[in-house]
Amino acid sequence: MTTPASDQLAPIVVIGGGFAGLSTALAFRHVHPRPPVVLIEPRERFVFVPLLYELLSGELQGWEVAPTYASLLQGRGISHVQDHVKSIDLKARTLQTASAQTLNYSQLVIATGAQPADFGIQGVHEHALRFHTLSDLAPLRQCLQQVTLRPSGSSTLVIAGAGATGVELACKLFDMLDGAAAIQLVELGEQILPRSRAFNREQAQRALEKRGITVRLNTRVDAVSPTSVNLHGPEGAVTLAHDGLIWTAGSRPKIPDLSPAVTLQGGRLPVTSALRLESHPEVMVLGDIAIHASHDEASHWPLSAQAAIQQGQFAAKGLQAHLNGGDPEPFIFRDLGEMLSLGIGDASLTGLGITLAGPLAFKLRRLTYLTRLPGLSLGLKAAGAWLVSP
């Protein structure tokens, strides 16, 4: 009996077990038993970040929103290497990890995501809280705990950035604290949610107004200290005392060192419409670190979990097409809409012909996300836990 060629291949290596990387590994392995798939991801748990607000507020539990990779990958024939990739030698088709392991690959998927960026603003790195991943929750909870110990109305929380994360967090924090702290939302641009649909923006505006959250537009953060923040806005320079400043105002791609270097476009790795590096078609790049190598902005994919999951599913087919020597298809992003969490029990959503706000939108948003958790059995388990909860 002859051994299929794919049996003899070096593994397919996926770097980063976020939305894009995990979807790729699961979708590829679901259909193709070979070659081996290795997922390199330093974290122990996958985090479903769109539901991080509900984890913070206690509306959902850790096992629902942040399952371990061990549970997600169990019995699926994917090896999880809990390590951090430092560098990739594109010519030799090898990579080096932080613990000095060297791995070779037949095809590579890079999906290392983004991390908060402070743009070098004084004091942000040292004094601001973050809301990006699981480890950010404990310091934030501690800050909220301190606020609840003070007389109601005597504390101020400042959130920098009125994109989706800042707006959603502002509403959730207000509800969690039951109005015990004043919340100030600071935005450099001239409107909140610049990339959102008009319907969602209007609903968010209402949700902020209803809670008395102050929104400062056209306002720049100049410096942050442990107890104050220097702002510059339409009324000039202002110093605001704070009891906690949460930074949601920017992120930047997190790309391992590549040799030979690839010229970045807007800080991201430019890829073909098949999500491949032009110079190395055996390398796919997905999610928040990828940009379509076209200067036409209309062809750029959104930086979202939705796009990352679709790219992961596309990549699984692309890996197989490459094994078979087939021509790669172009990736086409399908916009399924946008959902915003607007406080406890409230949300707004638009997409696929639906515009909905209020408690029903909240339930639909949660159900949609929970059933999309990678690994169907877990998704159903999570959805079930919610459906039976009061």
Ligand SMILES: Cc1cc2nc3c(=O)[nH]c(=O)nc-3n(C[C@H](O)[C@H](O)[C@H](O)COP(=O)(O)OP(=O)(O)OC[C@H]3O[C@@H](n4cnc5c(N)ncnc54)[C@H](O)[C@@H]3O)c2cc1C
């Ligand atoms: C608070 C918050 C709420 C959000 N809400 C929504 C939402 O409601 N809807 C939506 O569509 N999008 C939302 N997003 C955006 C969405 O989460 C990202 O666009 C999406 O996660 C990008 O997927 P990714 O796979 O590219 O990266 P990620 O999901 O960030 O995954 C990257 C993974 O790579 C790993 N990694 C990084 N560097 C290395 C390395 N060198 N070696 C090995 N592994 C590495 C990381 O540990 C991480 O697990 C939200 C983001 C945040 C922060």
